[in-house]
Amino acid sequence: MIWQIDFWLLVILIVAAVTALSLHDLLGAVAALAAYSFFVALLFAQMGAIDVAFVEATLGAGITGVLFIIALFLTKRRTED
Amino acid sequence: MKWFSALVMVLLLALMLYATSDLPDHADPQAPANTYVSPTYIENSVKDTHTPNVVTAILADYRGYDTLGETVVIFAAGLACALVLMKKAGEKEDR
Amino acid sequence: MIRQRYQSIIIQSICSLLIPFIQLFAIYVILHGHYGPGGGFQGGVLLAVSVLLQRLYLGKEVAYQKFPPKLALALGAVGMLIFGLAGIVPMAFGGSFLDYAYLPLPGVSGAELRYLGILIVELGIGLAVFGTLVLIFDNFIGGRW
Numbered sequence: 273m274i275w276q277i278d279f280w281l282l283v284i285l286i287v288a289a290v291t292a293l294s295l296h297d298l299l300g301a302v303a304a305l306a307a308y309s310f311f312v313a314l315l316f317a318q319m320g321a322i323d324v325a326f327v328e329a330t331l332g333a334g335i336t337g338v339l340f341i342i343a344l345f346l347t348k349r350r351t352e353d
Numbered sequence: 354m355k356w357f358s359a360l361v362m363v364l365l366l367a368l369m370l371y372a373t374s375d376l377p378d379h380a381d382p383q384a385p386a387n388t389y390v391s392p393t394y395i396e397n398s399v400k401d402t403h404t405p406n407v408v409t410a411i412l413a414d415y416r417g418y419d420t421l422g423e424t425v426v427i428f429a430a431g432l433a434c435a436l437v438l439m440k441k442a443g444e445k446e447d448r
Numbered sequence: 449m450i451r452q453r454y455q456s457i458i459i460q461s462i463c464s465l466l467i468p469f470i471q472l473f474a475i476y477v478i479l480h481g482h483y484g485p486g487g488g489f490q491g492g493v494l495l496a497v498s499v500l501l502q503r504l505y506l507g508k509e510v511a512y513q514k515f516p517p518k519l520a521l522a523l524g525a526v527g528m529l530i531f532g533l534a535g536i537v538p539m540a541f542g543g544s545f546l547d548y549a550y551l552p553l554p555g556v557s558g559a560e561l562r563y564l565g566i567l568i569v570e571l572g573i574g575l576a577v578f579g580t581l582v583l584i585f586d587n588f589i590g591g592r593w
Binding site for chain 3: 404405408414427431435
Binding site for chain 3: 323
């Protein structure tokens, strides 16, 4: 366990989460959410839970992003609030 | 209102950090989770199932009932999605 | 609709190159779950991703011919059936629920049988997750593409 890697992963995690919440362009928000999932996966891998990291990378950064993008494609891209 | 929610967030963060101080350290061999069932699985999984990956042995063999429940939940979610969204036989496409 | 809006020779060639490798890696992940990270869930998701990518770049008509949507539901149900049978069949042969050491496979016994039982269960999970995710996608997008 190397605390520098942990620290910077957590910092990027918080930045990605705040970005996903605050963007008005929903496609960018989905990308930020996928980045968040991917850094959670890196954090899991760094802690030694490779299987959980694999699930998080495939489900969180893969399928969730695809489904959100399909939902955006069927509705509209920008949010009003 | 925005400042109030920010204040609540900071208070929650402080509460969680305080709660974290009671948790055992990362990879602490004396933690309760590492002294009760983990050693049994780690020692016996290769002998019992010939599976070098302990996670797979636990997920699919020792805790197979749990995995069955997970899979049933996922399949039920897919079925519910199909039941809600599936078009009827004679229905026209809406776009 | 997606295909008409974003038609590009680069995207089509790259997708058609990528899909076999994604499927190969998915099968590797399912079958290699005993020795490394991986297993049914991850492999099933990767297989579903390959089919979804095919649907996105080929358009409705061709992709539905290559992988009909009814097949997804059938494959998911077959996966659940495999898992359920791996649980129930040992009960008929004297074991308890999901005790793979009592599966009636000739020639193997004990730990090897449990090894094979894990493999069967992982295949079932993979098929179930694959079918379910493709099913969700198909019903989600419906006829609007």
